[in-house]
Amino acid sequence: MKKSFLILLSIVIIQQSKAQTMNPPSKTIVFIHGLFMNPASWEPWIKFFEAKGYTCYAPAYTFHEGSPTELRNKIDPQLGKLSFGEVMDSLSVFIDKLPEKPILIGHSMGGLAVQKLLNLGKGAAGISIDPAPPKGIFSFKWSFLKANLATINPLKGNSVCLPSVQWFHYAFCNTMTLAETQIEYNKFVVPESRNIPRSSLKKDGKIDFTKPHSPLLIIAGEKDHIIPFSLNRKNFEAYKDKNSKTDFKVFEGRTHYICGQKNWEEVASYISEWMTTLK
Numbered sequence: 001m002k003k004s005f006l007i008l009l010s011i012v013i014i015q016q017s018k019a020q021t022m023n024p025p026s027k028t029i030v031f032i033h034g035l036f037m038n039p040a041s042w043e044p045w046i047k048f049f050e051a052k053g054y055t056c057y058a059p060a061y062t063f064h065e066g067s068p069t070e071l072r073n074k075i076d077p078q079l080g081k082l083s084f085g086e087v088m089d090s091l092s093v094f095i096d097k098l099p100e101k102p103i104l105i106g107h108s109m110g111g112l113a114v115q116k117l118l119n120l121g122k123g124a125a126g127i128s129i130d131p132a133p134p135k136g137i138f139s140f141k142w143s144f145l146k147a148n149l150a151t152i153n154p155l156k157g158n159s160v161c162l163p164s165v166q167w168f169h170y171a172f173c174n175t176m177t178l179a180e181t182q183i184e185y186n187k188f189v190v191p192e193s194r195n196i197p198r199s200s201l202k203k204d205g206k207i208d209f210t211k212p213h214s215p216l217l218i219i220a221g222e223k224d225h226i227i228p229f230s231l232n233r234k235n236f237e238a239y240k241d242k243n244s245k246t247d248f249k250v251f252e253g254r255t256h257y258i259c260g261q262k263n264w265e266e267v268a269s270y271i272s273e274w275m276t277t278l279k
Contacts, residue, residue, distance in 0.1 A: 023276075023279075024103065024124075024125070024275040024276055024278050025101075025103070025124035025125055025214075025278050025279065026100055026101055026103045026124035027053060027054055027055060027100075028054065028055045028056075028057070028099070028100050028101075028102040028103065029049055029054045029055070029056045029057070029102055029103045029104075030056075030057045030058070030059065030091075030094070030095060030102045030103070030104050030105070031045060031046065031056065031057070031058040031105050031106070031110075032058075032059070032091065032104065032106035032107070032110030032113045032114060033058065033060070033061070033064070033106075033107065033110050034106070034107045034108025034109040034111070034132070035108060035109045035132075035151070035192050035196060035197065036163060036168070036189050036190060036191075036192050037108075037188055037189070037190065038060050038061070038064040038065065038066070038068060038071070038190050039058035039059070039060050039065075040068055040187070040188055041107075041188045041259065041260060042058040042259075043058075044264070045105070045259065045264075045268060046058060048265065048268050048272075049268070049272070052272060054103075057094075057098075059090070059091065059094045061082065061087050061196075062079075062082055062086065062087070063076050063078065063079040063193075064190060068188050068189060068190045069186070071190045071191060072162060072189070072190065072191060075160050075191045076160075077160065079160050079191060079192070080158035080159055080160045080193050080194065080195065081158050081195060082193040083193070083195045083196060083199040083204060084109070084113075084195075084196045084197070084199040084200040084204040084205060085199055085204040087109075087113065087196060088113060088116055088204065091113060091117065092117070092120065092122060095117065095122050095123075096122070100124075101122065101123060101124045102123060102124060103123065103124055103126070103127070103275060104117055104118070104122075104125070104126040104127070105126075105129070105271065106126075106127070106128055106129065106131070107129040107130060107131075107258075107259050108129075108131065108132055108226075109131075109132045109196060109197065109200065110129075110131075111128035111129050111130060111132060111218075112131045112132040112133070112134060112200060112205060114126040114127065114128045114216075115131060115134060115207055115216070115235075116134075116205070116207065118213045118214050118216055119207050119208055119211060119213065121214075125215040125216070125217075125275065125278055126213075126214060126215070126216045126217070127216075127271050127274070127275075128217070128219070128235075129219045129258060129259060129267070130219065130220060130221055130224055130227045130232065130256050130258060131218065131227065131232065131235060132197065132200055132205075132227060133205075133227070133231055133234075133235055134200075134206065134207040134235065134238075135200070135201060135202060135203065135205040135206040135207070136206075137231065137234050137235050137238060138231075139228055139231040139234070141228045141230070141231070143225035143226070143228060144225070144226065144227070144228055144231065146170070146225075147167075147170060147226035148197065148226060150163070150167060151163075151192070151197055152194055152197050152201075153194070154198075156194055158194070158195065159194070160191045160192070160193065160194075161191065161192045161193070161194050162191045162192075163189065163192075165178070165181060165182050165185050168181055168189060169181040170225060171225055171226040171256060172184075172225075172226065172255060172256045172257040173255060173256075173257045173261075174223060174225050174255050174256075175223055175253065175255050175261075176255075176257070176261075184257065184260060207238075209239050209240050209241075210240045210241060211241065212241045212243060212244050213241065213244045213246075214244075215244070215245040215247075215278050216239070216244070216245065216246045216247070217247045217248075217249065217271065217274050218232055218235060218236045218246070218247070218248050218249070219232075219248075219249050219250075219251065219258070219267065219270075219271075220232035220233065220248070220249070220251070221250075221251055221254030221255050221256060221258040222250055222251060222252045222253060222254060223253055223254060223255045224255055224256045224258070225255065226256045229250050232248070232250075233248065233250075236248040247274065249270065251266070251267060251270075
């Protein structure tokens with residue numbers, strides 16, 4: 001009788017343990033794209049996480065909705081005035097209408113948006129993949145300066161930025177061939193506002209690193225040119241609240257195109273497992 005009781009108790013403990021690791025804080029995910037991308041870049045990820053039972057959304061920044069090819073061929077001049085603050089306002093409005101506080105997954109400027117949204121208390125958890133640096137976090141690495149200066153160039157005013165394939169190859173796809181980069185460019189690259197990255201360097205991109213926050217995972221690509229992994233480490237190390245979960249992961253051989261690069265599923269699986277550790 002005693003033995004049967006102990007076996008039953010063990011089964012209950014194991015089941016409770018599994019339940020704790022299989023119930024993330026939300027079953028809703030909001031994917032946030034970065035610069036020169038739109039929701040089309042998240043389509044494989046949406047399918048991946050929907051298959052795991054999540055309800056997924058991928059809102060577009062203003063002037064970013066539609067086919068990347070069409071957006072390149074018919075550029076809206078108003079796009080050039082769009083700021084990071086306006087992007088944040090539209091994301092906040094979208095999230096506030098959801099039935100539950102979502103898990104936020106963002107790449108590049110979308111990664112910074114995740115950090116900002118967590119700072120505002122709008123996410124159950126956040127994953128920032130190769131995030132653009134918050135205000136005050138900087139790198140003097142040549143690849144960072146070279147890749148970013150072409151976009152934020154103050155001499156270009158409010159002109160819309162449509163990068164060349166060569167720039168995209170250097171900044172995003174530096175371990176791929178130029179021919180492979182061309183294919184990805186055609187599928188996903190959209191025109192961009194220079195004022196989004198410019199304004200993110202000012203008060204729009206400010207993060208209160210002392211404030212308690214929902215769980216945050218920062219992911220870096222070892223081979224990233226435009227956002228070096230050392231810059232992401234600085235970002236991670238800036239968080240000061242010891243009672244808030246903040247984790248950091250570097251993926252070897254990955255570039256800024258980590259979300260579309262070969263074996264992106266490995267990154268998605270790591271994130272999925274991390275989410276199941278949350279309460």
